[in-house]
Amino acid sequence: MQHYPLVSCESINTGCAQNVPYSETFTTSQSVVESIIDIVFDDHYDYGYYSHDVSSHSSGTYCDEDEVNSIVCGYFFKGCHEGIVPCREYCENVVTECSSDYRYLCTFLPYGRPSEKWCIESDDFCGADNITLLEGTLHNLTNPFYPYFNIGNRDCIWFISGPPGYNIVIKFYELAINPYIHTLSVGYGNDPDLRTSTIAKLYDEPRLVIIESENGWIRFERATRILHWFLAVLLTADVSNGNRHFRLQLM
Numbered sequence: 001m002q003h004y005p006l007v008s009c010e011s012i013n014t015g016c017a018q019n020v021p022y023s024e025t026f027t028t029s030q031s032v033v034e035s036i037i038d039i040v041f042d043d044h045y046d047y048g049y050y051s052h053d054v055s056s057h058s059s060g061t062y063c064d065e066d067e068v069n070s071i072v073c074g075y076f077f078k079g080c081h082e083g084i085v086p087c088r089e090y091c092e093n094v095v096t097e098c099s100s101d102y103r104y105l106c107t108f109l110p111y112g113r114p115s116e117k118w119c120i121e122s123d124d125f126c127g128a129d130n131i132t133l134l135e136g137t138l139h140n141l142t143n144p145f146y147p148y149f150n151i152g153n154r155d156c157i158w159f160i161s162g163p164p165g166y167n168i169v170i171k172f173y174e175l176a177i178n179p180y181i182h183t184l185s186v187g188y189g190n191d192p193d194l195r196t197s198t199i200a201k202l203y204d205e206p207r208l209v210i211i212e213s214e215n216g217w218i219r220f221e222r223a224t225r226i227l228h229w230f231l232a233v234l235l236t237a238d239v240s241n242g243n244r245h246f247r248l249q250l251m
Contacts, residue, residue: 019070021118022079033076037068039102063098071095074118075105083121087112126156133162138236141218156220157192160211168211169236170218175202183221188213 016033071094074086091106112119133139141158162168170186186209187197200209 016069016073016077019066019073020077020079020084022077022084025077025079033072036076036105037072064094067094068098072105075109078121084118085109085121087116087119089114090117126158129156129158131158131160133160133166133168133236135163135166158218159190160216160218162214164214166214168213168216170209170211172202172207172209185219185221186211186216187219188216190215190217192217192219 071086071091074084075091078085086106086109088106088109088111090112091109092103095102095105110119110121131139131141160168175184182203184202185192185198186200186202187194188199188211189197191197199211202209
């Protein structure tokens with residue numbers, strides 16, 4: 001990392017790192033982590049909600065010491081290989097029970113699958129990213145939080161494959177993105193970064209898109225951190241004749 005010296009991994013034996021699901025971690029100041037945990041608990045205690053006896057709670061508020069330890073330790077301690085960090089939703093749920101003032105600790109954590117506690121760093125959940133289409137079947141693709149807006153910190157790419165000799169037919173039923181900052185691209189092949197493989201870009205109006213290949217992809221990109229969007233797509237593999245006559249129910 002820029003401006004940081006390389007640090008070797010060390011085995012976890014004692015201290016804060018025992019609270020995270022890694023086998024190895026980077027060296028981190030234990031005192032810093034403990035001070036953050038104390039601040040969260042002290043603020044909660046000042047409002048009369050919490051004592052360090054985790055069974056104590058009032059007014060329906062429950063602040064779990066073990067979970068807070070895991071969240072804060074996972075935030076500051078980075079795994080050398082796995083890159084495991086708390087999922088944002090889990091972090092926000094735990095921290096908010098103690099003190100909503102410290103939700104900022106969760107801001108740059110990745111979103112995971114619903115109810116998932118631990119995520120891969122910088123890897124937001126986009127749903128099934130490899131889709132195989134079978135002859136004569138339809139596949140529904142939506143963003144992971146559909147019918148609600150999607151939330152996350154990264155672009156999403158879905159790879160689609162069909163039987164040999166088939167084309168991929170994509171029908172967008174719903175598409176809610178901001179045309180000024182979001183782009184939804186469709187292309188053929190397996191390399192979305194190959195600019196010549198892009199066959200369509202959609203900014204707001206959903207429509208039918210045909211990929212004249214058995215392999216293709218859909219890619220959502222964002223220009224800023226304004227991330228609310230959703231989509232609902234129907235996919236199928238079909239054989240095209242020279243006039244591109246496809247199944248009428250998709251048109």
